Structures are given as C-alpha cells and as structure tokens.
Amino acid sequence: MPPTGTEFGRNQVELSRKEIDHLVNRGLARTFEYVLANSPFYRKRFRVSGLQQGDVKSVKDLTRLPFTSKQDIAEAGREMWCVSPDDVIDVSTTSGTTGAPTLYPMTRGDIERLGYNEALCFDCAGLTKKDTVLLAVTMDRCFIAGLAYFEGLRRIGATVVRVGCASPMMALSMMEKLDATAIVSVPSFLKKIADHAAEKNLDLTKSSVKKLVCIGEPVRTRTFELTPLGRQITQSWGAQIYSTYGVTELATSFCECGAGRGGHLLPELIWAEIVDDQGRATPAGQVGEIVATTFGVEAMPLMRFKTGDCSFVINEQCTCGRWTARIGPIVGRKNQMMKIKGTTVFPAAVQAVLDGIEEVAGYVMVVTSESSLSDQLEIIAAVKADEARTRRKIQEHLQAELKVTPSVRIADLNQVESLQQKQDYRKKNIFIDRRSQNP
Numbered sequence: 001m002p003p004t005g006t007e008f009g010r011n012q013v014e015l016s017r018k019e020i021d022h023l024v025n026r027g028l029a030r031t032f033e034y035v036l037a038n039s040p041f042y043r044k045r046f047r048v049s050g051l052q053q054g055d056v057k058s059v060k061d062l063t064r065l066p067f068t069s070k071q072d073i074a075e076a077g078r079e080m081w082c083v084s085p086d087d088v089i090d091v092s093t094t095s096g097t098t099g100a101p102t103l104y105p106m107t108r109g110d111i112e113r114l115g116y117n118e119a120l121c122f123d124c125a126g127l128t129k130k131d132t133v134l135l136a137v138t139m140d141r142c143f144i145a146g147l148a149y150f151e152g153l154r155r156i157g158a159t160v161v162r163v164g165c166a167s168p169m170m171a172l173s174m175m176e177k178l179d180a181t182a183i184v185s186v187p188s189f190l191k192k193i194a195d196h197a198a199e200k201n202l203d204l205t206k207s208s209v210k211k212l213v214c215i216g217e218p219v220r221t222r223t224f225e226l227t228p229l230g231r232q233i234t235q236s237w238g239a240q241i242y243s244t245y246g247v248t249e250l251a252t253s254f255c256e257c258g259a260g261r262g263g264h265l266l267p268e269l270i271w272a273e274i275v276d277d278q279g280r281a282t283p284a285g286q287v288g289e290i291v292a293t294t295f296g297v298e299a300m301p302l303m304r305f306k307t308g309d310c311s312f313v314i315n316e317q318c319t320c321g322r323w324t325a326r327i328g329p330i331v332g333r334k335n336q337m338m339k340i341k342g343t344t345v346f347p348a349a350v351q352a353v354l355d356g357i358e359e360v361a362g363y364v365m366v367v368t369s370e371s372s373l374s375d376q377l378e379i380i381a382a383v384k385a386d387e388a389r390t391r392r393k394i395q396e397h398l399q400a401e402l403k404v405t406p407s408v409r410i411a412d413l414n415q416v417e418s419l420q421q422k423q424d425y426r427k428k429n430i431f432i433d434r435r436s437q438n439p
Helices: 009-014 017-038 040-048 059-064 070-080 108-124 144-156 168-178 187-199 228-237 347-355 387-402 413-420
Strands: 090-093 103-106 132-136 159-161 182-185 211-214 240-247 252-255 270-275 288-294 305-311 338-340 343-345 360-371 374-383 407-410 431-433
Touching: 009 108, 017 040, 017 059, 017 270, 017 288, 040 070, 059 270, 090 144, 103 108, 108 144, 108 252, 132 144, 132 168, 132 187, 144 159, 159 168, 168 187, 182 187, 187 211, 187 228, 211 228, 228 240, 228 347, 240 305, 338 374, 343 347, 347 360, 347 374, 347 387, 360 413, 374 387, 374 413, 387 407
Parallel strands: 132 159, 132 182, 182 211, 211 240, 360 431, 374 407
Antiparallel strands: 090 103, 240 252, 270 288, 288 305, 338 343, 360 374
C-alpha cells in the first residue's frame, strides 16, 4: 500500500539515486511475487517461461519476463485479475484509442494508490491545499482520469470544483466566482474557454488562474518546445502549462515540474522502460515504445506492459532537484505511425501543425494504404476563411514542418464533427486508420 501521510513532495525531491534504485527493485520483486501467487494469467505465462519464485529481484532480471500486450488483457479478461470480484469497488475502462475498450478493476487499496499518485503529480506541479482547482474533465462514462484527479486533489487538501468539460460558460463563471487558481483540462477545452472569454471581452491573463494542468493532448514537441496549441493557450491565459501523461491500465500518471522537461516517474509506484521494435532497451534520449510495470496494484497489476506510446527517457538530474527518471513528450502511438513517401510521420506531429493554423476550425486525418511500403494521408478540414487559400496554407505548413504534402479536402464543420465521433470512444477521434492491417 502507498504511504498515507499528507506530505507528498519532500521525499520525491530528496530521493537519491541509490534510494530510487532500492524502491524500484523492491517494487519489481514484490509485484512479481504477487502476480505469481494471485494472477491466473501470469502464473501460466511465467510457468511457460520457466520462471518461479525469487527469479525477479531487480531491474536486471526484467528481460527474463515476456511483454504484456493490450491484446493479452482483452483476451485474458478476468484471468488478469488478482482479487475476487467481491473486492472490486470500481471498474473503469480504457478510452479505446488503440482498440476496443477494456475493463480495469480497482479495489479500495487501488483507489488509495490512484489518489496518492495524483497527489504526488499535483505536488510536482506546485499545487497545495491553498489552491482552488477547476476539474474540467468528465467524472462519468467509466473514465479513470476524473476520479484520479479528484482523489489526488482531495489528498493535498485543495478545493475541487467539478465543472466538467461541456460548458466553457460554466467554467468561466465558476472561475470568477471562486477565484480559481488552477485548471485541469484537455488543451482543446482550455482553448474553447479562451475563445468564449474573448467573445465576452474578458482578459484571462488578468484572471486568478496561474496554472494549467494539461491532459490527453500534446502541448510539447520532442524538443520540449510548446506546440502551436500550447503557445495559444499560454498566450490566452498568461498561465504556466504543466503537461502530464497517463495510461488507464497503469493507473499511474507522470507530471512535469516547473522546468517543463518531461514527466517525473514515481519510483514507489511504477517502473518504465523504453524499447525498440525488437524489444531491446534503447539508449537514453532515443525514441522507442514505453513499457511499464506497476507497483502496489491489487486488482490488476501489470508487468512489462507495452503501452503502444512512443517517447524517450531522461535520466540526468532535473533542475527541480529530483533524480527520478523523466518520460519525454509522447511523439506518437506505435500502431498509428505512417510511412509517407519514405518519411515517418506520427499523427501527433500533423495535429501540432493543424492546431497552429488559425483558419482551421476542425479536422480529421484519414490514412489508407497506398502500397505495402507507403501510406496515403488525407486531411478533411473545416475552415473559417477562403477555402482555396486555406487548403494551400495547410499543405505548405505540413510540407515545411514534416516534409510531406497530404491531400486536403474541405468540408463543413458538421461533417468533420460527425467523423470525429466514434461509438464507445470518449475522446474526439481525429485519426481514422483505414489501412488494410487496421480495418
């Protein structure tokens, strides 16, 4: 179980590399023994691999373990569970971004761990019990993030205002009534609030909000610069942005500190590896797939879980004083990577360019297979200005930034928003994969 005290940041900042290594190795050993004893899935899997009690004691032993995939979770179902259904008090689901949503059960202890994780993250962003925080995310539809953020803010003693993500007007109203100091939200909703404020001639840079904790959408590039959307939000609000990264199946997230140089790992809760296409560890700074092992999870712990997200690790000490490893900005999802005329392109990079073009009101990306070696990308966009001129601007910006020139089709906003909707999909769907291997 995670610590139950109320002081969250001190130990994280003061941890030495030796102490971090101890926490990680202890967590790995305990998780291995726990799943071996309680998970039907891992018992079978480890038996096939010839693994038994005591075989995993530290990071160096991890390569003996097979990877766990999203498909494993979907196919194994409750064989992944380590507890009785009677012990489960909450069930969340994944967003379905890379496939059909899967169930994620949590015990009372798991909820405590979830809140502890987010308390550490909010502490990393400098939030305290003196803050009043607008929680502009959904709390329903089996969404784990809203629950996690609420539990984390509750643990640090902050005032939580659950405004949700449906009404920019409500968010502005509550912000003004309560002198909110921070907002947790997806960046696109922060932009909507800013646009609504501009229509009412409200200057958000003079508001009480000083911190924006951004979830679910990229606000930084691989070099830690703000994306066009990140810059727009910063300029509109005059507040500091904190980027976060989280995965439902891990019930853990990583948040930036004020330095804005990657999300800090929490060594008592998780270990993360970066691996290449062959499953080998990549050098620090080199992009690969994030693979993670959870510590302290009771209902459904995971070992060497392949997230499908691509990033890199930073190991040197952060300017904030922490020695914990950091995960860089997500550059894309492994199964969404496109090869366009010899150039590797991730949807996130295209998204960053399109978000920076003011004339674009909405868009979707549609990828198809041109051949076994090349993909074809089409941008379907709704625009606010001259269609021909904006189409050329989109193509010119993509060519300048990414060295590719996809076809661009202009549609009305209703058509674009219709394409963005997907059954059982909580997030706005801006990437439609119609390649033969992804029907």
